[in-house]
Amino acid sequence: MKACAEYRDLILAAEPGELRGEGETALAVHVRRCSSCARAAALVLEETARLHEYLGEVPDFDVDALLARTGQLAPEHERGAPKAPPRVQHRFPGRRLWVPLAAAAALAGLLLVRGFGIRAPATFVASSSPPPAPAPVVEPVAGQDAAIMQTDDPEITVVWLFSTG
């Protein structure tokens, strides 16, 4: 049987399993029988495990910050913000343009037929001042406003509905 000194040299180069006394190599068998060499082998394993643990400790990592830094993710303050409301899709998208134009054309036609005997625009429904003559009741729907103009002819009032959107 070899002296412990020779086994100690083997301990320096052995596989971890042999140090744990696993297998039937001469060293593994000796480690199972010799308390002194078993203690040395155990110390080697223990300190190696601690080194493994030390190297494996990692600080907390903010993956979002890194992705934001590289432009792969919007910054946090932008990610938390509510989205802008979707734009309203009009059923007739051209209406916003042609309704006022049509109203203007109607007014122009009326002026041509009746001459230019229109008094200055007198009343807007939105205005706080009361209409001078018997005021027609006009209730524009949501998204519209109305302009009411008296003509020289008391029987004729021009009502212009137009979109405010």
Add this chain to the structure above:
Amino acid sequence: MKRPAQADEVGPDLVRKASAGDPDALRSLIEGAYPMVRRWALVHTGNPADAEDLTQDVLVHVIQRLDTFAGTSRFSTWLYTVTRNAATDRLRRQARRSRKMNDPRSHVSMAPDEAEDPAATADRSHIRAVIEVFFEELPGRQREVFELAELQGLPSPEIAEMLGIEAVSVRAHLFKARRLLRQRILESHPELAEEWS
């Protein structure tokens, strides 16, 4: 708060999806790569603060240059090469700066906590000695091989591929690293010092 590193292999599917622009896959890939890169960075730099900086550099490179990973080798092999190259560049820059400023750098920052109890301090002094040997006495190549083979349990052929050397060289480096480190471990214990020194 620290958490233990996870040695999970980043799978090829994840790499493919991340490379194709899948943001969730990219996030998972970076989260999976971080512990490995951080560990390797520490092995190369020997300094936690430098390791953290190096890790960030490597992960930024991975995010921006993932498309250069050809997929002919393992992702971990490519990642290790990226880390190693970045570490080499960094150490070269530091050496240049250090020569200019004559600035001796401390490798291992493990100052004992004053409030720590004596048993913990004794334990810590042992591991500190081992860490110092690991970083200051082992040559770089032996340190790399010891970490990959002995601590992470990777087989010699895989390490050989990662380092671009022969498997037989891997075993030779491991043999030398084990001898030196174990010798120092046993010498650092007074009860065994006489027998082992």
